[in-house]
Amino acid sequence: MSAHTLIAVPIVTADPPLDVQVCEARAAGADLVELRVDRIANVPAVLAWLAQPRILPAIVTVRSATEGGAWTGDESGRVALLAQLAELGPEFIDIEHATWQRSAALRQTIGERRQEAGPAAQTRLILSCHSATVGWDDSTPLPDAGATPPDLGSVLDALAATPADVLKLAIHARDATDACRVLEQLARRAPQRPLIALAMGEAGLATRILARKFGALLTFASLRAESRSAPGQPTVAELRGLYRWDHLGPRTRVYGVVGWPVTHSLSPAVHNAAFAATEIDAVHVPFPVQPGRSGFAAFMERAAGNRELAIAGLSVTLPHKENALHWLDAQGFSVSPLAGRCGAVNTLVQQADGTWTGENTDGAAVVTALETVARCRAGGLRGACVDILGAGGAARALIAALSAQGCRVTVYNRSDERARRVAQELRCRWLPWEARARYAGDILVNCTPVGMWPLVEESPMPDDALRERTVVLDTVYRPAQTRLLRAAEQRGCATVSGRAMFLAQAAAQFELWHNRAAPIRAMEAALVGADV
Ligand code: NAP
Numbered sequence: 348m349s350a351h352t353l354i355a356v357p358i359v360t361a362d363p364p365l366d367v368q369v370c371e372a373r374a375a376g377a378d379l380v381e382l383r384v385d386r387i388a389n390v391p392a393v394l395a396w397l398a399q400p401r402i403l404p405a406i407v408t409v410r411s412a413t414e415g416g417a418w419t420g421d422e423s424g425r426v427a428l429l430a431q432l433a434e435l436g437p438e439f440i441d442i443e444h445a446t447w448q449r450s451a452a453l454r455q456t457i458g459e460r461r462q463e464a465g466p467a468a469q470t471r472l473i474l475s476c477h478s479a480t481v482g483w484d485d486s487t488p489l490p491d492a493g494a495t496p497p498d499l500g501s502v503l504d505a506l507a508a509t510p511a512d513v514l515k516l517a518i519h520a521r522d523a524t525d526a527c528r529v530l531e532q533l534a535r536r537a538p539q540r541p542l543i544a545l546a547m548g549e550a551g552l553a554t555r556i557l558a559r560k561f562g563a564l565l566t567f568a569s570l571r572a573e574s575r576s577a578p579g580q581p582t583v584a585e586l587r588g589l590y591r592w593d594h595l596g597p598r599t600r601v602y603g604v605v606g607w608p609v610t611h612s613l614s615p616a617v618h619n620a621a622f623a624a625t626e627i628d629a630v631h632v633p634f635p636v637q638p639g640r641s642g643f644a645a646f647m648e649r650a651a652g653n654r655e656l657a658i659a660g661l662s663v664t665l666p667h668k669e670n671a672l673h674w675l676d677a678q679g680f681s682v683s684p685l686a687g688r689c690g691a692v693n694t695l696v697q698q699a700d701g702t703w704t705g706e707n708t709d710g711a712a713v714v715t716a717l718e719t720v721a722r723c724r725a726g727g728l729r730g731a732c733v734d735i736l737g738a739g740g741a742a743r744a745l746i747a748a749l750s751a752q753g754c755r756v757t758v759y760n761r762s763d764e765r766a767r768r769v770a771q772e773l774r775c776r777w778l779p780w781e782a783r784a785r786y787a788g789d790i791l792v793n794c795t796p797v798g799m800w801p802l803v804e805e806s807p808m809p810d811d812a813l814r815e816r817t818v819v820l821d822t823v824y825r826p827a828q829t830r831l832l833r834a835a836e837q838r839g840c841a842t843v844s845g846r847a848m849f850l851a852q853a854a855a856q857f858e859l860w861h862n863r864a865a866p867i868r869a870m871e872a873a874l875v876g877a878d879v
Pocket of ligand 1: 709
C-alpha cells in the first residue's frame with residue numbers, strides 16, 4: 348500500500364454481490380474497502396468473500412448500536428462473529444475500544460491469531476471510539492451554550508495506551524469548530540502512530556478531505572451518495588474530482604467558505620477549479636459555522652489561530668458577513684474602507700505576519716458584471732439611476748460600490764425601517780416596497796432571496812412592471828435563470844445573472860488571496876458544470 352492516506356469505500360449491502368462492488372470501488376480509485384458486517388445482512392456472503400483471494404485489502408467492522416452501528420443481535424453473538432472474521436485474516440479489523448476492554452475472550456482470540464499469522468500476514472487491529480462513547484454527539488451543546496466539550500486528547504491518549512496498530516476517533520461535528528478540533532489532533536498525532544480521525548455529519552466534511560494533508564491512515568468515501576456509511580461522507584468522485592484528492596499534501600494551503608448552511612455553496616467548485624488551473628497547492632472546503640457572533644468568533648479562534656491548520660483565506664457568506672467585520676474589529680485587524688461602508692466582509696485574507704484583513708468583493712463584482720451591458724444599454728454606469736430591491740448585506744455592498752461609480756441609487760425594502768437606515772448610512776434615496784413597480788431607473792437589481800431555489804417560481808417584481816429599456820440584474824444565482832430574469836427577457840430587457848456576479852466576486856477573492864490574475868475561464872467552466 349502507498350504511504351499516502353488511503354481511500355476506503357464502505358460496503359453496506361451484499362446486493363449487488365460483494366465482488367461487483369469491490370471491482371467498482373477499485374475502478375473508482377479506492378485503495379481498500381470496509382465491510383460493514385453490521386449492515387450487510389448476508390453474513391455468509393461476507394465470510395465467503397473473505398475466504399477467497401482479494402483484489403483490494405479489507406477492513407471488517409461489526410459496529411455495535413451503542414457506537415452508531417446497526418448490529419441488532421446480542422453482544423456475545425457480535426463478539427463471536429468478530430472472532431470468526433479475524434480467523435479469515437482480513438487486512439484490518441475494527442473493534443470498539445470499549446468492546447476490546449470488556450471482552451477478554453476477544454483479546455485472546457485476536458492475540459493468538461496475530462501470533463500464529465506472524466508479522467507479515469497479520470491482521471492490523473484498529474481500536475475505535477465514536478461519538479456516543481466519547482460523550483460528543485448531536486445533542487452535546489455548542490461551546491456557545493457554556494458546555495465544556497470532552498477532551499479529545501485524553502480520548503486518544505487512552506487509545507494510545509492499547510496494543511492497537513491503528514487508532515480511530517469519529518465524533519459528530521456540530522459545526523466546523525468541532526472539525527478543527529479533530530484536525531488539530533490529527534496534525535499532532537498522525538506522524539507518531541497510524542491514526543484515523545474524522546468528524547461525522549455535514550460539518551465534518553473538512554476532516555475527511557484534509558485527512559490527506561495531515562497524514563491520516565485513511566479516509567472513507569462512498570461509491571454513491573446513497574451508499575454512505577455515515578452522514579457527511581463524500582463520494583470517491585467528489586473527493587478526487589471536486590476536492591482534488593490526488594494533489595493534496597502536507598504543504599497544501601487551506602481555504603474555505605464559512606456560512607450556515609454552506610453544503611450547497613458553489614465556492615469550493617469555483618476556487619478548486621482555479622487552483623487546478625493555476626497549479627496552486629491549495630484546497631477550498633466548506634466550513635459550516637452556526638449563526639451568531641460568538642459561534643463565528645469561536646471558529647476563527649480555533650481555525651485561524653492554529654498554525655498547523657494553515658488556513659490562508661476564507662470566503663464568508665450568509666449569515667456571517669457582519670460577524671466577520673465585527674471579529675476583525677474586535678481583534679484590531681484591518682477592514683477595507685469599502686467593507687467598512689457596507690458593514691459586511693465576504694473575504695478574509697491571512698497576511699504574512701499572521702494578521703487578517705477583511706474585504707468585500709460583492710459590490711465590485713456587481714460593477715464588473717454590470718459594466719459591459721450597462722455601457723451599451725444605459726450609457727455607462729456614471730449618472731445611471733439604479734433601483735435596488737432589498738436592504739440587507741448584499742444591497743449594502745452594491746449601494747456603496749455603485750454610488751462610488753456615480754450611480755444614483757434608490758432602495759426599496761419590505762421593512763421600511765431597514766430601508767430608511769441603509770439610505771441614511773449610505774446616502775441614497777429610499778421608497779416603500781409597494782412603490783417598486785413604479786421604479787424609474789435604468790438598472791434594476793434584486794438583492795432579496797426571492798426566486799431562489801427551491802421557490803423558483805417567485806419573483807420580487809410583478810412581471811408586467813418590467814420595462815424594456817431596463818438592465819435587470821438578479822443577485823440570486825440558484826437557479827442561474829430566475830423567474831425575474833425570464834420575465835425581464837420576455838419584456839426585452841438586458842439581463843445579468845447572479846452567476847456573473849458570483850464569478851466576479853470569486854475572481855476578486857482569488858486575486859486578493861494570491862496576488863495574481865484569476866483564471867476566469869476555468870472558474871466559469873466550474874460554475875457552469877456545477878449541478879445546481
Ligand atoms: P440579507 O442580509 O439577509 O438581506 C435579505 C434582504 O432581502 C432583506 O432586505 C430582506 O428584507 C429581503 N427579503 C427577504 N425575504 C424577502 C421576501 N420574501 N420579500 C421581500 N423581501 C425579502 O441577505 P443578503 O446577504 O443581502 O443576500 C440577499 C441575496 O443576495 C441572496 O439571495 C444571496 O444569494 C444574494 N447574493 C448573491 C451574491 C452573488 O455573488 N451572486 C453575493 C451575495 C449575495 P427585510 O429587511 O424586510 O427582512
